[in-house]
Amino acid sequence: MKVERVVVVGAGMAGMHTVRTFREKGFEGEITLLGAEQHAPYDRPPLSKAVLRYRGADAIDDVSELAFAFDFEQAGVTLRFGERAAAWAPGAVTTAAGERLPYDALVVATGSEPVRLGFGETLRTYEDALRLRAAVGAGRALAIVGAGWIGAEVATAARAAGCAVVVHEAREHPLAAVFPPQVGAAMADWYRQAGADLRCSDPVTGPPPAAGHVLVAVGARPDTRWLGAAFHRARDGSLLTSEHLETNVPGVYAAGDVAAYRSLRYGGEHIRVEHWDNALRGPDTVVANVLEGVGAEVHDPVPYFWSEQFGRMVQYIGRHGATDRMVVRGRLSDPTWSVVWLDTLHRATAVLAVGRPRDLAQGRRLVGAGSVLDAARVADPGTPLVGATM
Numbered sequence: 001m002k003v004e005r006v007v008v009v010g011a012g013m014a015g016m017h018t019v020r021t022f023r024e025k026g027f028e029g030e031i032t033l034l035g036a037e038q039h040a041p042y043d044r045p046p047l048s049k050a051v052l053r054y055r056g057a058d059a060i061d062d063v064s065e066l067a068f069a070f071d072f073e074q075a076g077v078t079l080r081f082g083e084r085a086a087a088w089a090p091g092a093v094t095t096a097a098g099e100r101l102p103y104d105a106l107v108v109a110t111g112s113e114p115v116r117l118g119f120g121e122t123l124r125t126y127e128d129a130l131r132l133r134a135a136v137g138a139g140r141a142l143a144i145v146g147a148g149w150i151g152a153e154v155a156t157a158a159r160a161a162g163c164a165v166v167v168h169e170a171r172e173h174p175l176a177a178v179f180p181p182q183v184g185a186a187m188a189d190w191y192r193q194a195g196a197d198l199r200c201s202d203p204v205t206g207p208p209p210a211a212g213h214v215l216v217a218v219g220a221r222p223d224t225r226w227l228g229a230a231f232h233r234a235r236d237g238s239l240l241t242s243e244h245l246e247t248n249v250p251g252v253y254a255a256g257d258v259a260a261y262r263s264l265r266y267g268g269e270h271i272r273v274e275h276w277d278n279a280l281r282g283p284d285t286v287v288a289n290v291l292e293g294v295g296a297e298v299h300d301p302v303p304y305f306w307s308e309q310f311g312r313m314v315q316y317i318g319r320h321g322a323t324d325r326m327v328v329r330g331r332l333s334d335p336t337w338s339v340v341w342l343d344t345l346h347r348a349t350a351v352l353a354v355g356r357p358r359d360l361a362q363g364r365r366l367v368g369a370g371s372v373l374d375a376a377r378v379a380d381p382g383t384p385l386v387g388a389t390m
């Protein structure tokens with residue numbers, strides 16, 4: 001079927017990049033971009049970094065400062081901001097206001113919504129960040145529930161602003177779902193060095209006592225409920241897609257946080273990557289498969305993300321398994337270090353680099369190629385990672 005009408009639901013990173021890529025690849029049909037937020041698409045990572053940290057003359061006081069540079073009008077894109085898709089039926093999406101938007105190809109890019117606990121605030125939107133910034137200052141108190149990526153970044157900004165910070169973490173160390181205890185212990189030290197009171201093994205079931213402002217940062221769920229029962233989903237609600245990012249419903253694709261895609265790199269397992277780089281890359285695959293036919297392109301980047309916490313640039317590339325061997329480069333108490341994971345065949349599966357961007361850049365190549373590394377040379381921080389290949 002010739003595709004003449006494209007509807008993209010969700011005006012975040014993935015939605016924005018989908019629209020841009022359709023036009024860059026010469027698609028001349030109708031494109032409608034539907035977004036629940038009132039704003040043109042903007043970049044979310046600065047919400048827990050620059051927006052909270054910069055104050056006074058440097059303060060980010062207009063969401064347009066975070067917007068992606070793209071001229072929607074010139075690109076002939078119909079924009080529907082402040083409107084939510086509420087239902088799906090074959091060939092059409094219906095908005096919350098009851099309007100039917102027919103499509104030939106539909107791209108679902110509705111991202112994630114924060115998990116809520118029934119108290120406290122969450123951080124996902126620009127408005128959330130402004131509220132948090134106003135609540136966090138010298139002489140104030142902030143309780144953060146969850147020592148994950150966002151918890152750590154907000155703790156960083158709050159401490160820099162002179163705010164008293166208590167962090168309640170249910171698990172035994174920060175990021176316990178991702179990293180082993182040695183790495184978690186090093187990260188826990190960062191909180192303490194910054195003067196944040198990190199309380200691990202401290203699950204919170206109600207508002208923390210004597211807290212000031214409360215931020216709940218315990219993860220996010222894919223925003224897919226509006227789609228109804230026709231779609232195959234993973235247990236967390238994300239949409240199961242093929243390696244081409246097509247859902248089980250022909251002509252309906254998913255990109256960004258919302259997709260659990262079949263990864264050929266990881267043995268055909270469906271993986272969900274809730275990070276910026278994945279939301280940037282998925283749209284290229286979607287657009288190629290819509291315009292050139294399903295099968296034209298496969299989505300399978302080596303997963304990557306970064307975080308800026310407690311004055312450190314933290315970057316991770318790849319995906320390590322529970323049985324992979326962890327090799328530390330340097331000491332975890334040093335200002336900079338890396339950790340490399342090797343599988344049983346000594347192939348690099350992942351690199352975590354703290355303040356060592358060169359390790360990350362080289363690790364990207366090595367993990368991507370599944371290079372076999374010599375653990376003793378990996379452990380020497382003076383040897384470039386690429387020099388550890390066998």
Ligand SMILES: Cc1cc2nc3c(=O)[nH]c(=O)nc-3n(C[C@H](O)[C@H](O)[C@H](O)COP(=O)(O)OP(=O)(O)OC[C@H]3O[C@@H](n4cnc5c(N)ncnc54)[C@H](O)[C@@H]3O)c2cc1C
Binds near residue numbers: 013014047150255
């Ligand atoms: C505070 C914060 C900091 C982050 N920092 C980092 C970082 O440092 N590094 C990193 O790699 N990643 C980071 N991330 C993650 C990264 O921002 C996300 O992975 C990325 O935004 C995902 O893009 P997306 O387009 O899939 O979803 P989103 O950015 O969530 O966009 C989805 C959009 O769809 C809209 N929507 C939802 N439902 C509907 C509906 N029914 N109808 C219409 N519109 C709808 C939403 O309102 C939203 O605007 C951060 C995220 C947050 C919240």
